[in-house]
Amino acid sequence: MARVILRNLNKFYDDVHAVKSVNLEIRDKEFVVLVGPSGCGKTTTLRMLAGLESISSGQVLIGDTVVNDLAPMDRDIAMVFQNYALYPHMSVYDNMAFGLKMRKVDRNDIRKRVQEAADILGIQDYLARKPRQLSGGQRQRVALGRAIVRHPQVFLFDEPLSNLDAKLRVQMRVELKKLHNRLNTTAVYVTHDQVEAMTLGDRVVVMRGGVVQQVGEPLELYNAPVNRFVAGFIGSPAMNFAPARLRDGAGKLHADASGFGLQLPADIAARLRPYTGREVIVGVRPEDLQVANGSYPPGLCFDAMVEVVERLGAEVLLDLQVGQHTMVASVEPGVAARRGDKLRFALKPERLHFFDASSEAAI
Amino acid sequence: MAISDVLSHRAFAQAPRRGAATRLLEDERWLAAVLLLPTVILLGLFIAYPFVEGVWLSVTDATVGVPGHFVGLANFTALLHDSIFLVAVRNTFVYTAVATVLKLALGLWLALLLNRHFRGKAFTRAFVLLPFIIPTVLSTFAWKWMFDPTFSVINWTLFQLGIIHGRINWLGDPSLALISVIIVNVWRGVPFYAISLLAGLQTINPELQEAAAIDGARPWQRFWHVTWPLLLPVTMVVVLFSVIQTFADFQLVYVLTGGGPANATQLFATYAYQIGVGTGLLSQGAAVSLAMFPFLLIIVVVQLLYIRRVEVH
Structure with a gap:
């Protein structure tokens, strides 16, 4: 049980600045997910935390100890690797027992702890097998088991589910969450999959180009992204963006974009007033685009042409042509739209996002 | 079109x-x-x-120019009473065992070093192969010169360093000759071990080292519990090839000492050549070289069985 603190953490590879001044405080027993596109520095950050990568500058604290100069084995962590990294010449039992043997844990104690972990993960029947005799999902469980038996202060996960097929991934995701609830140990989890990040993380850290973009609870990231990158990265299908010019018309603030114009309600207008006459970026999530009925005020509606209809069962995705932009709308399965239809869509003003056109920061 | x-x-x-x-x-x-x-x-x-x-x-009594008649196992029974043959058998075993152990140890050490990342890695790896690439007879002549009692550069170096005060007769001293020959064999054989084992090392997922490091294994334990068992199948194949070659080695000894002094470096192959071609006793020479066969067969069978066991598990 321990909190983890990253203080001004930097990593340089020759000329490449891979991790830039990362500051993060992970609370005791918290499940924190680092997420971002490949090359964003999330794995490097995790490896510095594990001690597998040297720290160029800054500090890593586990518990209240600065661990910068401690070897991985002395940091009291356990790590689950993307490719499982099971010892191919050892049985499942020996794979799980290896860390305990190295730490000279009593033999009976080892047996008890391996058995206990195997029971939790449902791999009791495979203890005598070699890793290559197991399926991908089973190997992943063994890798988890190897981490669990150690009773470490912190669990580190490096994209542990990315080698599994889609169905198994969803199942293991749920099991990981249950496991964390049961073990109640601090966990740091790296993934490029925003769905994994949203479902697993107590808090999510979005990274890009070595820089932390936003740290927050999943819904906080979804509802109030701090910039256009986070807004576009979190949520699937991704948020629609359209440049728009703000204009003052008869005391009301209007946003004019190609294909649609909005008359903004007073509260939003107050916030955006300084941007009058300038270009901003309007962001709207596909699920916030609804087919309009008569009751919507005309200033928040626009017409769009349906180009592609994707029926997913629980929802229908419509690819729309709006002026010069394409947008995606996620609508009720009952909507009977066909290709080429012209539909009227309504926007909920409180669900709109606005970003500065140059800095891309949320306004 | x-x-x-x-x-x-x-x-x-x-x-x-x-x-x-x-x-x-x-x-x-x-x-x-x-x-x-x-x-x-x-x-x-x-x-x-x-x-x-x-x-x-x-199994005949053929000599050069004489076809010979069937004599059964007479040539082999004669060998059992041939003191030089018995010396050659002992020498061959000592030569093979000592050279193989040294080549394996040094080759493994070199492979582990070359498996690290450092500047000029590719160049160094190619450079290490040199002793293996140079024709044995050429490089052995160079060694012969280095072992020369008068002009030896080794003696000169040791003398200048104040380690020795007289001359060491590397190839002329019966107690040193076999050691000298083994040194050259090791020098020539280490690259083969190093490069083959390096290839083996590169097939081992580096994540395993990291997993073991996090699991609490110290560098030596990581080698012993993870690297070595995974490298073992490759090692066994390399040792198998090397043992066969070392056991039947000829040119190196032939160039350096010709089996001397006083048969101190006589091996199976050199003795077979000496009797069969040098003396012209073709049948006895054939018997000497064929006497190697059962030994090699046992070594090969044992190792192949072992490799199979390792691969099955």
């Missing part, structure tokens, strides 16, 4: 008149036989025939 035209033209032209030979070759059994033929001829001519001829010679 031209090529495709010509090709299609030919294909059409040949299609109707497919000869009997073509039809025969479309039968996989015939095709297999035809494809195997060159290999069978080569192996038969250069390996099977000399081997059978050697076995035959060893």
Whole structure:
């Protein structure tokens, strides 16, 4: 049980600045997910935390100890690797027992702890097998088991589910969450999959180009992204963006974009007033685009042409042509739209996002 | 245009008149036989025939120019009372055992070093192969010069460093000669071990090292519990090849000492050559070289069984 603190953490590879001044405080027993596109520095950050990568500058604290100069084995962590990294010449039992043997844990104690972990993960029947005799999902469980038996202060996960097929991934995701609830140990989890990040993380850290973009609870990231990158990265299908010019018309603030114009309600207008006459970026999530009925005020509606209809069962995705932009709308399965239809869509003003056109920061 | 035209033209032209030979070759059994033929001829001519001829010679009393008659195992029983042969057997075992252990140890050490990341890695790896690439006779002559009692650069260095005060007669001293020959064999053989084991090391997922480091294994334990067991199958194959070659080594000893002084470096192969070709007693020479066969066979069978066991598990 321990909190983890990253203080001004930097990593340089020759000329490449891979991790830039990362500051993060992970609370005791918290499940924190680092997420971002490949090359964003999330794995490097995790490896510095594990001690597998040297720290160029800054500090890593586990518990209240600065661990910068401690070897991985002395940091009291356990790590689950993307490719499982099971010892191919050892049985499942020996794979799980290896860390305990190295730490000279009593033999009976080892047996008890391996058995206990195997029971939790449902791999009791495979203890005598070699890793290559197991399926991908089973190997992943063994890798988890190897981490669990150690009773470490912190669990580190490096994209542990990315080698599994889609169905198994969803199942293991749920099991990981249950496991964390049961073990109640601090966990740091790296993934490029925003769905994994949203479902697993107590808090999510979005990274890009070595820089932390936003740290927050999943819904906080979804509802109030701090910039256009986070807004576009979190949520699937991704948020629609359209440049728009703000204009003052008869005391009301209007946003004019190609294909649609909005008359903004007073509260939003107050916030955006300084941007009058300038270009901003309007962001709207596909699920916030609804087919309009008569009751919507005309200033928040626009017409769009349906180009592609994707029926997913629980929802229908419509690819729309709006002026010069394409947008995606996620609508009720009952909507009977066909290709080429012209539909009227309504926007909920409180669900709109606005970003500065140059800095891309949320306004 | 031209090529495709010509090709299609030919294909059409040949299609109707497919000869009997073509039809025969479309039968996989015939095709297999035809494809195997060159290999069978080569192996038969250069390996099977000399081997059978050697076995035959060893049970006759043939000498150069005399066809000889069948004498049963007389040549072999004579060997048992041949003190030089017994010395050669002992030397061959010492030579093979000591050289193999040293080559394995040094080769593994070198492979582990070369498996790290450092500047000029590719160049160093190529450079390490040099002793292996240079024709043995050439490099052995260089060593002979270095071991020369008067001009030895080794002696000169040791003398200048104040370690020795007289001359060391590397190849002339019976107690040193075998050691000297082993040194050269190790020098020539280490690159083969280093590069082969390096190839083996590179097949081992580096994540395993990281997992073991996090699991609490110290560098030596990581080697012993993870690297070594995974490298073992490759190591066994490398040792197998090396033992066969070392056991039957000839040119190195022939160039350096010719088996001397006083047979102190006499091996199976050099003794067989000395009797069979040098003295002209073809049948006895054949018997000496054939005497290697059971030893090699046992070594090969044991190692192959072991490799199979490792691979099955």
